[in-house]
Amino acid sequence: MTTYKSACSLNCWDSCGFEVTVENGKVIKVDGDKNHPITKGKICGRGRMLETRTNSDDRILYPLKKVDGVFQRISWEQALTEIADTMKKIKNDVGSTAVLHSHDYSNSGLLKNLDKRFFNCYGGVTELTGSICWGAGIEAQKWDFGSAWSHSPEDIFNSKNVVIWGRNVVRTNMHLYSYLQEVKKKGTNIIVIDPLFNATAKMADSYISVKPGMDGILAIGVMKEMIRLELEDREFIHQYTHGYDYLLALINQLTFEEIVNLTNVPRETFTELAYVYSSGPTTTYLGLGMQRYSNGGNTIRLIDALGAVSGNIGIPGGGVNFGNLQVGGSFNIEALSLPERKKESRSFTMMSQAEGVLKAVNPDIRMIFVTCGNPLTQVPNTKMVHKAFSSVETLVVVDQFMTDTAELADYVLPTTTVFEEEDLYYSSMYHHYVNYGKKLVEPPGQAKSDLWIWTELSKKLGFGEDFDFSREEFINLGLQNVNEKGITLERLRNENHLPLPVDEVPWHDFKFQTPTGKYEFYSTIAATKGYDGELKLSFPQESSLTNQELARKYPYTLLSIHPMRSNHSQHYHIIEALQEIKVEISIDIAKMKDISQNDTVRVYNDRGELYGKAHILQRSHENIINIDEGQWSKFGGSVNLLTPDRESDNGLGSTLYDCLVNIEKK
Numbered sequence: 001m002t003t004y005k006s007a008c009s010l011n012c013w014d015s016c017g018f019e020v021t022v023e024n025g026k027v028i029k030v031d032g033d034k035n036h037p038i039t040k041g042k043i044c045g046r047g048r049m050l051e052t053r054t055n056s057d058d059r060i061l062y063p064l065k066k067v068d069g070v071f072q073r074i075s076w077e078q079a080l081t082e083i084a085d086t087m088k089k090i091k092n093d094v095g096s097t098a099v100l101h102s103h104d105y106s107n108s109g110l111l112k113n114l115d116k117r118f119f120n121c122y123g124g125v126t127e128l129t130g131s132i133c134w135g136a137g138i139e140a141q142k143w144d145f146g147s148a149w150s151h152s153p154e155d156i157f158n159s160k161n162v163v164i165w166g167r168n169v170v171r172t173n174m175h176l177y178s179y180l181q182e183v184k185k186k187g188t189n190i191i192v193i194d195p196l197f198n199a200t201a202k203m204a205d206s207y208i209s210v211k212p213g214m215d216g217i218l219a220i221g222v223m224k225e226m227i228r229l230e231l232e233d234r235e236f237i238h239q240y241t242h243g244y245d246y247l248l249a250l251i252n253q254l255t256f257e258e259i260v261n262l263t264n265v266p267r268e269t270f271t272e273l274a275y276v277y278s279s280g281p282t283t284t285y286l287g288l289g290m291q292r293y294s295n296g297g298n299t300i301r302l303i304d305a306l307g308a309v310s311g312n313i314g315i316p317g318g319g320v321n322f323g324n325l326q327v328g329g330s331f332n333i334e335a336l337s338l339p340e341r342k343k344e345s346r347s348f349t350m351m352s353q354a355e356g357v358l359k360a361v362n363p364d365i366r367m368i369f370v371t372c373g374n375p376l377t378q379v380p381n382t383k384m385v386h387k388a389f390s391s392v393e394t395l396v397v398v399d400q401f402m403t404d405t406a407e408l409a410d411y412v413l414p415t416t417t418v419f420e421e422e423d424l425y426y427s428s429m430y431h432h433y434v435n436y437g438k439k440l441v442e443p444p445g446q447a448k449s450d451l452w453i454w455t456e457l458s459k460k461l462g463f464g465e466d467f468d469f470s471r472e473e474f475i476n477l478g479l480q481n482v483n484e485k486g487i488t489l490e491r492l493r494n495e496n497h498l499p500l501p502v503d504e505v506p507w508h509d510f511k512f513q514t515p516t517g518k519y520e521f522y523s524t525i526a527a528t529k530g531y532d533g534e535l536k537l538s539f540p541q542e543s544s545l546t547n548q549e550l551a552r553k554y555p556y557t558l559l560s561i562h563p564m565r566s567n568h569s570q571h572y573h574i575i576e577a578l579q580e581i582k583v584e585i586s587i588d589i590a591k592m593k594d595i596s597q598n599d600t601v602r603v604y605n606d607r608g609e610l611y612g613k614a615h616i617l618q619r620s621h622e623n624i625i626n627i628d629e630g631q632w633s634k635f636g637g638s639v640n641l642l643t644p645d646r647e648s649d650n651g652l653g654s655t656l657y658d659c660l661v662n663i664e665k666k
Ligand SMILES: Nc1nc2c(c(=O)[nH]1)N[C@H]1C(S)=C(S)[C@@H](COP(=O)(O)OP(=O)(O)OC[C@H]3O[C@@H](n4cnc5c(=O)[nH]c(N)nc54)[C@H](O)[C@@H]3O)O[C@H]1N2
Pocket: 011, 012, 013, 046, 133, 134, 165, 166, 167, 168, 169, 171, 172, 173, 193, 194, 195, 196, 198, 210, 211, 212, 213, 214, 215, 286, 287, 288, 289, 290, 559, 560, 561, 562, 563, 564, 565, 566, 567, 568, 657
């Protein structure tokens, strides 16, 4: 029995360090690495269960091909030859963009970026832009600050107030929760703003329930009150910002009465928050909740504006933390992905990839290649995704398990888990440490790493030399930019984790990466992209404010937040207790519809329907239903059967939570 240092590969805020025990060539236990400076030996069940995922009897062991509707085992040679021949023919007949590369980021390994290298060297395929996950918020912060950077986790000790805004910390970001527990002990004031009274709200000093999608209006109200009380940071506004007059004009458009009505937040809360933000340092931890609406980008921009007006930008203990692009930006992704090798290009947004496939002409989409993603459960509007992914001649899925997407494939290629290959792991969401993951065990059956698959396919397609590098050489390519700062593979192999060179207090020099060099209330980047640079009054698209007819038919907002025990769709099949749909409903709906705990209910809208067991929320905003995302079709179906595939206001995010439904007792 030997214990090795390793790392979590799951797409998560926390990017934990692991200690993994191996016995007789098998992983037998996953634990936390106590020496990791941020994650400090604590890990969650999802990480622990990477052991179960690795050892599962349900792993796909051989390449599979669907013949007459039934999967048959084939050899790698046959699978790769047939796939390569199909790709050659497509390129010759209609061009390489007739192939769509559909992916997400289910594995945060550095070398997972090599899929892009493969498709670029092939000539360029139809790629996905934006992000279902955080696209609206990232783009919003690029408009305001020039980039989306976060304060380092330890900087929370400098904060007097911490506002957790739409982030479900206890569930999704357990080490931030540890920090919250620590700072609470020393008297830091913690505020949670969320339509659901979640576990983080329980430990907070105050909880503010807000109407879904109305956080931007809430921020306007706080700024309005701050200005009324003359608490704004005039020096910061004057010296370091651009377009304040536009913001003032917007703030003056609404009365407090209107603001209270729109947000459902009591008048006195605006005064409290105005004092909280102006008696800082106050740090805001944004989650992804409120940016998954049609007005999501504008919402994040208004909360950023609150951070700026109150003078909480660029100071220790302040900040409006969303993602931390400094982390991913440390790696030389271009050296790995070779964008210059693309001869043709086309893109669809990630959210509307299904519509893209169905509408594509010149060329139409002939092949879809899925890696590190499970679009049949994770991409909105499942019915359309199903139609699109069934419409192409060839669907290739690389995965470890027979997911909903793999079920639909013509070829399924079995791949490795984190413990079966060497890589580096990082997340651009929270802390700035990169972790090392050693190859600990051999993959089962004939499962092969994604990298092996690209290497073998590239040989068959005539660009084998582009993959004629060892794993070590590829990792070194990715580390090129940070080598001179002493971050090397050799050190990582020895030390397991290293801090990347980031600003731990972003914008401390008040030099922003926007075209004006200032914090921009009026975004010049937006304007150059053809958007209006002004902040706006904007609302969710599926709401009684904007679509009364729809709201009469479907009066309730459906959230589909991240599950506690699964990372997206990755754990449902190994945790029996998760294999049914739990429909959480606010108590007002339960009363109105005479629904009791555990009643079977049907949730529906024009896009689809789902059946599940009712669970009544004792405390939440009214008119809300939640069904956790990630459920498999064999256990009842994905909540994305109900969600819209529209893009957010800035074009790059999803509108997953901007979704109206109705419910009935069955
Ligand atoms: N357990 C677990 N942890 C995870 C993941 C997982 O699948 N499972 N996934 C990881 C990934 S990829 C991501 S992106 C992160 C996401 O991490 P979070 O941002 O925490 O994710 P969400 O589940 O979207 O929850 C966001 C919160 O926003 C709230 N919310 C919804 N609408 C609104 C609104 O209009 N206003 C406000 N103020 N709040 C709103 C929800 O009630 C919820 O409490 O989690 C990561 N961690």
